[in-house]
Amino acid sequence: MNTATSLSRRFLTVSLWLLLMAALPASALAGNRDVLWTILNTCLDPTVADYCSSCRAPLDVAPCAASRGCRDTTQVWVETQEFVALRDRKMCDCTEEFVHGLVLPRTKVTGVEDPKRPEGIWKFAWAIAQSRIPEDAERALAVNPTGKRDQDQLHVHVVRLQKDARRRFAKAPNCQVADLHEVWGTACRLAQAAGYADYGVLVVSDTKGGYLVVVDRASTEKTYTLPRCR
Template sequence: MARLRALFAALLLFVGASFPLPAGAAGDRTVLWNIVTNCLDASGADYCTACRWPRVDSTCFHGGACNGATEVWAESGDFVVLRDSKMCGCPEGFVHGLAIPRARVTGVEDPRRPDGIWAFAWEAARKRMGDDPAIALAVNPQGQRGQDQLHVHLLRLHGDAGELIAQRAKDRVRNLDQVWKVAAQRAAVEGLTDYGVLVVAHREGGFMVLVARESPEKLYTDARCR
């Protein structure tokens, strides 16, 4: 029994480590949907009570913990890009953002996943990181994520991951709107029913698309600064 309790505790630590949440949200898989629903429009009279993690540019935010507020990098009628809480306490220059649809979409497995989120995420990443060849976009598999609202991670590749991806990636697209379709086709060929997706720039133009059984965020990117 003691061994089972220890294993369970270790599992909880792993899950929590895979997706650091805003303050007071441990174990809540609806945080991102809550933020999209209640925290983006700060004009409402009840905003300060409805939103648990107010925008840093709202009158409700009076300073405090980094993970106690919502920092918006880019937004449109369909999507928003937020600072990931993994950036809290990191040195200047470290980047980790999340591109999220405003509509309800659970993740990679959801047929409602929007094609346009990849181009929106890429443009937001370029604004943060310039034309860095290490820019990467990643979506984790259903079984290895901490939230049930689709979110595309905006990050940098780590070390020599670029060379490894070039060896493993079998698909190249010219248009980011093709990513979901190409990824689904590749996953079917490889017999993957649950998979993550990684997108990076191709040195000769366009983008490489890689699908993975494991989390591409963990396999190929600098998801954390420490």
């Protein structure tokens, strides 16, 4: 085989691989830790040129979403200049009562460890929870530890608490706060006092008023909330 033929075959192989990747639905990119960041940058504005080819999970109201399933589309609940609330794919194929949303900053913030984490995200996320989960005692906001997440864009899970969660997280480091702007600072102090180098954060209503901030080295989403309907 001469050099020209070899190069041609390599070029063809690479080209076919790129075409295959472009055709893959969003659900096929489970190992990609930048899916959420990509959605923020390519899927929220359907008026941009080549929207349907550049966005892997188009808005569910976009014409090109009609032929795609729930897991391969993006549903926006609320958006502002700072934050956006999305339906999590875990809601697909579930009853209307099941709730799992994601609240993300529109700027690059990796997660709980990032000093750029915005204070206002908790208040925004709580408002989303209030609009989706009528029962105050069942509302929960969760951010997973660095080592327990699969995406490197900060996202707050808007979910329901497990029925026995309050009894169990009473044994974890926790503290009552009056204002949601206190969450990050309080969580950091709790983690430092407990010797946690990596930690997740859970925020729920406090039966005595205000909010309860809980930190845990485990996934707060999986340990204390209902992340899936089945």
